[in-house]
Amino acid sequence: MNRRQLVITASAAMALPAYAKAESPSLKSPGPQIIAHRGASGYLPEHTLAAYEAAVRMGADHIEPDVVATKDGHLVVRHDPVLTDSTDILSHPEFADRKRTVSFGTFEITDFFVSDFTLAEIKTLRARQVFADRSHADDDRYEIPTLQEVLGLRERLSRESGRTVGIVPEIKFPTLHRQVGLAIEEKLVDMLDRAGLNSATAPVWIQSFEQANLKALKKMTPIKLLQLVSGSDVDPTGAVTLLPPDDKPYDWVVSGRAGTYADMLTQEGLDEVATYAAVVSPWKRWLVSFSNGQPVVRKDIVDNAHARGLQVFTWTLRNDRLDPFYAGDPAAEYTQLFHMGVDGVFSDFPDTAVAARDKFAQ
Template sequence: MSTLRPALVSMLALLGSTTLLASMTAQADALEQQREALHNNVQVIAHRGASGYAPEHTWYAYDKALAMGTDYLELDVHMSADGHLVAIHDTTLERTTDGQGPVKEHSLDELKALDAGSWFNRAHPEYADDAYAGAKLLTLDDVIDRYGQDVRYYIETKSPKDYPELQDALVNKLEAEGLVQSGSVVIQSFSQASLQEVHKLNPDIPLIQLLWYSPSEDGKTLEEWTGVTPSPADITDADFQTIAEYADGVGPNYLYEGGPVIDASFIEQAHANDLLVHVYTINDQDQMHQLLDWGVDGLFTNFPDRLKGVLAEVE
């Protein structure tokens, strides 16, 4: 017995090492496949789900987006007063629910009691559906429990200054569910600090630095909302390289009050600095064609079927 035990221990150790190596290899392959897809295919990013057709961040919007063949479900996450990650865009409840006040001041039970669907029927009667009335807010847990690793998620950290623990909670959840390892998630934010923290927590997660360009106070130049970059006209390779130190791409707006704020040269320069360009939020098919001609790598849209149709035309 004493003679067999060391051999058995060695065999189990070898099997354990082999299993671990196989697991690490599979994870590396999944992450590489995700990055190849991000670089080689135009990504259809369903903005808050198919939110043009159904109330945003509800099962109705998510299920419709997936049925349309979207590549990523885009989710905005805030935190409830009791620490749950909740899928909702605004910091406050008034626009998309029958509640009031900041999300962060309500417990999950209070948030779950709200009607997150009826507003859509009033705002968009052309797409109204009686079934939307009474739709509930969802947690990130709800969404992952429903779709698991069969879906890819494009998650925005919202108002990170209001939730210092948001990044840690989000990364822990994604890792625990195997979504980072399976190449199933991208994280985006307007907050450079939020993305840099996520990068430190797990450098395998693809990150997108969101950008919002609008006229400066003098009205003569454009400026980026958070100061991450200068005006698109003045942006340098060094500016893009600073972003590339922690992120895989940029997510700029295309228009401000109907006028373009970026052009083909912006996209070319980003690409020259090894950054993806995912533009938001494009619902007009002519604009989709224009941006695809310029070489964008992905588009956020409220109408994934429209973008899928355009992509089918140009393939």
């Protein structure tokens, strides 16, 4: 065992969580849950049916569609409410006049907004890999799917694989959508209801970086809710820094509520989250950051959440975005988080995540 492995193990030395060898009764997969972040997005253009199917074939427990709305009210899946980075929109001169600037508190976005396009127009676009250093061999091959198509795929893959495939939809920019008359929450719940997934025991979590829409959803549906907690960067001491737009939920900006995402992870903040959510999901640097090449571990966040009955998921694990501490071994990052008691991880490389979990559970 090398020095890095010793530190990883020592930084979270404890008995393995009970679920390390347990079998989930609903998903039949041991240990922490593996959520395919935007599908198998490390290999294929994100948020495509191909990426979701590949993720399930790799053993992911859940697929994660980010949900946005079109001009005519259809729910489609994109990571952002804009199109330049993830599609071939710039190859469509017929849409050149759609680019515009939208203000979000103290920052602005100039781009092509999904909410300015009909579903028929969105269907003329093709998906592209968003990371320049990943394979672009599959760019411009796949349509932008609707959420309904993703739900249909989930049902088919569950049937074909003989296991229940979960789904973890994220409502993107809920306040923005509501401001332009395209609220997502009610439509999403209706679609999940028609898919037979509107229950507390369904393999579903609805997630959001905002808080007000999750509190509203708590009154609307028994489906489990997941509070995302963002961050901007890490300072030399290993502390998470917070700058717009990742400093606070946008609904807090609009309502004038004081505070930042850091407040959600305090004792009082977790008390509030526990009143409406089943899961708190901080950016992984809230749990493990680095200072002078060594890990700064915040297992107390995991323990405090668990003490309130909250599960802890974290994001995003990527083979090609590892801190040098892990010496090029993606499994080491998973193992460190699993030893801390994390209940689920969002990964761009679900095959790596599943393999790391399987090894951890041995």
